[in-house]
Amino acid sequence: xxxxxxxxGGLEIRFMGETLRILPWGPNALRVRARPxxxxxxxxxxxxxxxxxxAGVVVIGETSARxxxxxxxxxxxxxxxxxxxxxxxxxxxxxxxxxxxxxxxxTRSHFAGPRTRNFKALASGSWRLEQQFSAYEDESLWxxxxxxxxxxxxxxxSTTLLQQNAHAVIPFVVSSRGYGFLWNNPAVGRAEFxxxxxxxxxxxxxxxxxxxTAGDTPAEIVRAYVDATGxxxxxxxxxxxxWQCKLRYRNQDxxxxxxxxxxxxxxxxxxxxxxxxxxxxxxxxxxxxxxxxDPEGMVAELxxxxxELVVSIWPTVSASSENYRAMTEQGLLLSTERGVPxxxxxxxxxxxxxxxxxxxxxxxxxARAFHxxxxxxxxxxxxxxxxxxxxxxxxxxxxxxxxxxxALGNGAEMLCAYPLLHEETYRAGLIExxxxxxxxxxxxxxxxxxxxxxxxxxxxxWSDWDWFRAxxxxxxxxxxxxxxxxxxxxxxxxxxxxxxxxxxxxxxRWFEFGVFSPICRLHGFRVPDDVPPPAQGEPVTYGQDxxxxxxxxxxxxxxxxxxxxxxxxxxxxxxxxxxLRPYVEAAFARYARTGDPVMSPLFYHFPEQKELFDRGDAYxxxxxxxxxxxxxxxxxxxxxxxxxxxxxxxxxxxxxxxxGTTPTMAAPWGRVPVFIRKARAQDLRPIFETSxx
Numbered sequence: 001x002x003x004x005x006x007x008x009g010g011l012e013i014r015f016m017g018e019t020l021r022i023l024p025w026g027p028n029a030l031r032v033r034a035r036p037x038x039x040x041x042x043x044x045x046x047x048x049x050x051x052x053x054x055a056g057v058v059v060i061g062e063t064s065a066r067x068x069x070x071x072x073x074x075x076x077x078x079x080x081x082x083x084x085x086x087x088x089x090x091x092x093x094x095x096x097x098x099x100x101x102x103x104x105x106x107t108r109s110h111f112a113g114p115r116t117r118n119f120k121a122l123a124s125g126s127w128r129l130e131q132q133f134s135a136y137e138d139e140s141l142w143x144x145x146x147x148x149x150x151x152x153x154x155x156x157x158s159t160t161l162l163q164q165n166a167h168a169v170i171p172f173v174v175s176s177r178g179y180g181f182l183w184n185n186p187a188v189g190r191a192e193f194x195x196x197x198x199x200x201x202x203x204x205x206x207x208x209x210x211x212x213t214a215g216d217t218p219a220e221i222v223r224a225y226v227d228a229t230g231x232x233x234x235x236x237x238x239x240x241x242x243w244q245c246k247l248r249y250r251n252q253d254x255x256x257x258x259x260x261x262x263x264x265x266x267x268x269x270x271x272x273x274x275x276x277x278x279x280x281x282x283x284x285x286x287x288x289x290x291x292x293x294d295p296e297g298m299v300a301e302l303x304x305x306x307x308e309l310v311v312s313i314w315p316t317v318s319a320s321s322e323n324y325r326a327m328t329e330q331g332l333l334l335s336t337e338r339g340v341p342x343x344x345x346x347x348x349x350x351x352x353x354x355x356x357x358x359x360x361x362x363x364x365x366x367a368r369a370f371h372x373x374x375x376x377x378x379x380x381x382x383x384x385x386x387x388x389x390x391x392x393x394x395x396x397x398x399x400x401x402x403x404x405x406x407a408l409g410n411g412a413e414m415l416c417a418y419p420l421l422h423e424e425t426y427r428a429g430l431i432e433x434x435x436x437x438x439x440x441x442x443x444x445x446x447x448x449x450x451x452x453x454x455x456x457x458x459x460x461x462w463s464d465w466d467w468f469r470a471x472x473x474x475x476x477x478x479x480x481x482x483x484x485x486x487x488x489x490x491x492x493x494x495x496x497x498x499x500x501x502x503x504x505x506x507x508x509r510w511f512e513f514g515v516f517s518p519i520c521r522l523h524g525f526r527v528p529d530d531v532p533p534p535a536q537g538e539p540v541t542y543g544q545d546x547x548x549x550x551x552x553x554x555x556x557x558x559x560x561x562x563x564x565x566x567x568x569x570x571x572x573x574x575x576x577x578x579x580l581r582p583y584v585e586a587a588f589a590r591y592a593r594t595g596d597p598v599m600s601p602l603f604y605h606f607p608e609q610k611e612l613f614d615r616g617d618a619y620x621x622x623x624x625x626x627x628x629x630x631x632x633x634x635x636x637x638x639x640x641x642x643x644x645x646x647x648x649x650x651x652x653x654x655x656x657x658x659x660g661t662t663p664t665m666a667a668p669w670g671r672v673p674v675f676i677r678k679a680r681a682q683d684l685r686p687i688f689e690t691s692x693x
Contacts (some may be wrong), residue, residue, distance in 0.1 A: 003078065003090075005063040009055030011067040013076055014038075014392050015090045016393065018117070019577035020076075021093070024056040026228045028070035028211035031184075032092065036119050036127070041206040044363075045186045045417035047209060047229050048446035072179075072214035073097040081371075084691060085113035091114075094179065098215055103179040103214060107134045109197045122204055126413065129202040131210070139177050140613040142192055142218070143480040144620040145170035146458055150470035152616030154477075158192040161202075161416060162401065163393035166459030168444045169416050170481035171200075172225055177612060180209040180221035182229070182447060186417035187403045204412040215244065217607045218480070219596060226482050226595030235485065235588040238308050239455070239676025240581045241270025242574055244522035246557035247273035247493075247550070251291040252298055258558060262306050267559065267571065268578045271387060272302070273310045273441075273523070277551055281516065282357055283317030283324060284347050285371070286378035299383035310441060311379060312388040315422060316357040316370070318348050323374065327360065332367035334359045334394070335536040337404045343396045345403060347551045354547075359394045362421035372429040380429070386439040387426055392419045392443045420446040427452040445483055447608035455485040456518055463492030463503060463524065468510055475517065479597025480586045484588075484597065489517035490601065491557075495540040496524050498555050498562050500533040502633065509571055509630045512672040514579045517600040518584070526555030532544040541616070579585050587622035598622065606643040615641070624680040625651070628665070628673040637662050638674050649681040650674075650689040 005012050010023035010030075018036050025031035025048065033040050047360070047506045057068040064077045075093045093105040106116035107131055119127040119425050141154040144167040151157055154173065161169050161183075171183035171191065177396055183191070187202035191486035200210075211228060215221035246260065249255040255274060262269040287295055302309050317333055319325055327333050335341045335358065342356035361367040378386075392414070396404070404411025430438040439454045458474050461467045471488045478486045491507040498504075514520045527533075531543035555561075559570040587598045597604070600620045603612040618628040618640060626648065628640040642648050644660035657663050665673040676684045 004060045004076070006058045008651070009053065010136060011056075011058050011060075011065055011074070011076065011564050013065070013090050014087065015078065015114050016088065018090075020090060021066050022076070024054045024067075024069035025051040025187070025211055026213070026224065028072050028215065029228065030056075030067065030072055030074055030094075030213060032068055032074070032208070034117055034208040035206070036122060036691055037084045042126070043184065043207060043413040045211050045420065046536070047182065047184050049228060049230055050600040051228070068097045070214075071097055072212065073101070075672055078309070081438050083112055086115055089115050096178065099177075101176055102214065104175070104181070105134045106560075107132055107197060109199075115595045117208055125206055126204050126410070128578075129208055131200045131208060133198040133331040133473055134601055135193070135197050136163070136194055136629045137176060137195070139175055140231045141173045141175050143170070143173040143477055144191060145481050145484070146474045146478040146529060147460065148458070148470050148474060150466070150473055150616070152476065153372040153614040154193050154539045156193060158190060158194070161187070161191055162190040162399060162443045163416055163419065163446075164395065164399065165395055165443065166461055168456060168478070169461075170449070170478070170483065171416075171449050172447055174221050174483045175220050175482050176610075178216065178221075179217065180225050182225065184447065185532065186414040186446065186609045188412045188415060193391060201477055204414075205411055207414065218604050219607070221276070222480060222482065222597070222604075225596045226450065229482060230348070231595065232484060233436065234592050235438065235453070235585070237585055238270045238326055239439055239519060239583040240588065241520070242268050242577055243271040243273060243310075244273065244521065244558065245273035245523035247367055247523070247525040248277060250553050252293060255302065256298060256461065257309055258307060260303060263268070265560070269305075269307050269575050271308045271310055271386075274312060275372050275388070276314060276390060277349065278311065280349060280572060281318050281321045282314055282346075282355075283321030283327075285362075285374045287382075288349065295384065308386055308439070309384065310386040310388050310439060311384050311479065312390050313379075315359045315362075315389075315394060316344065316346070316391065316393045317360055318350075318355050319356050320348070320350055320355065321519055328371070329372065330366065331407065332364060332370050334361050334411070337405055337410070339403070343394070345397060347547060361407050362418060367407070367584045368421070369423040372425050375451055376429060376433060380433050380435070385439075389419075389422060390443050391444055392422050394418050417446050419444040420449050420452075423452040423454050424448055430459075433562075441487075447482070450482045450484065452492060453485070454483070454485060456483045457486070457519075457521070458488040461489060462494045463496035463506060463507060464629070465633055468506060468513075471513070471619075472619060472629065475599050476601045476616065479600050482595065484591040484595070485518055487515070487517055487521045489523040490514040490521060491524045493524050495527070497527040497531070497533045497540055498557070500527065501534075504562050504566050505633055508566060508669045510641045511570055511573055512670070515573050515580070516621045516625070516629075516672065516674070518588070520577050521556045522531045522559070525550060526559050528559050536551040539559045549562045572670050576687070583622055583684065583687065591624070594622070602626070604642055606645065609643055612643060622653040624677045624684060626675040630667045630672060636668055637664055637666050638673060640675070644676065647678040649678050649685065651685060653675050653683070654685060
């Protein structure tokens, strides 16, 4: 019996009814695919770019074989197990080819089963899949998208692989053991990094598919991942400026009055955003002419001000939409496997309460073409070149992906990739329309989304300190998963009351964080201005049914909306962001070139310092600034743990602090603790010379 053979410069194993193939896929990397039966299946959606043909070094023995590609090697051994359900199986172990050090190894959680790669049949071409690996006590892990659990180290975390509002799934992790791992599978499932086992699951899939690379540092690993899945384009310079946004500006006059007021006050404004419900009905993808009568004139006036416009579009389709019948008959919509063919109840412009909607199906090329044709005709041809792709998880209520049918199969097999294909549609369409640098602000992303120039934002988060603290690890994990263009709603989305002193404190600290984030964007669903602020300890109220306000307009959310003292601080912070922009633009350019995140964990730059592995309360902004946001209400100072091996310069005072120390830094409103590497202090300190005292 021939078990091992050399195929396409890699190794193929046929054993116990399974076909397993391990191929070189880029420098120092291997791609692993497996499936019961004689043939491998093509993935429904592939995050990996085609790799240049290269041959690994393959060595085949009687009961084991090895394939090496650069610094990584996979060793496959036929193992005998006593008392097991399946007594023999082919087990993979990944090692550094130069040192022999184990990086990652398959295992069983119990000797009797299930197998290391366990396929449980659902139908003739679909399985529930579990892939189990050994757990290592000394291992730390980062990435996996953009979570809200607040943990910096993923060791001990169990999380869903299901796109949801504020929970973006990008199934790539970086390990402190010197490897990066991409679960190249768009299926709904889980990732678990327990003390006894690490496990990846897919609720339904046609194949096992993952990619693993070896590197000496986290930076080397992230760069390899971005090489394999695609680099971002060069960012347009305007996106590094200030974005004004709220839920919601109801019409053209409201929006333009805000833009004009920023200019009248002499305040910097790079972008203003039209949030949802500017449309007629969901699925018609066009401006409501009663509220937005002259989009061309609006864009022309904003252009003259030097302000870009971003317009929110949802991929939802209402049964009342003028496009619904044609899209239904042509099979261009997501449908359900059983029951009513809708996936989310939500309000619309119809005055009949909540409607029931589905989404266009980006897994169908014809649906993508239909959707973009409508968007181009109604928006792009009228001057709109930047889009807010909201609700693109897609959002479902309840979240039952196994009840969704796409053009390629059941939703449980592929829905995690919905945002990737949706974003690809817009980027390709903009390029074809001669607008290659149009911006895409997206609530979700998947592996490879960065190659479409996507700004990932952290979703509809709450206006409280716990959620604020969680935003720092959220942005850092996103960067470790390749998403260097990242932002959050400054002030949080829900329950912020502009008249509340407690909220104003939170808002200022969040704004400080926003100034030192890749994208600086003020947004939120504020409590209406005429509702009194809650007493201390009392819950926030919106004064009436929140859906009515949500779909109408919330409270004011401009920098002058929160009282004179807050306004003075925010105006100073806006000026600081303007002075920072050349530095931020250089960081964006470096990200496009290398994959290095604009906002990165401290250990990304100091990988030998293990004490930094779980630090999520400070970060590097670009390569030369360390930022330590104020994360407690009422605080006017905070301790900052400075990484060793550098002399750090206080950006505000010029005082020097040795690395490895923990100074307590004064932090009045408007002066978040920032340190600069001494070698860059002369260049960067002038940015901070004008500040709010």
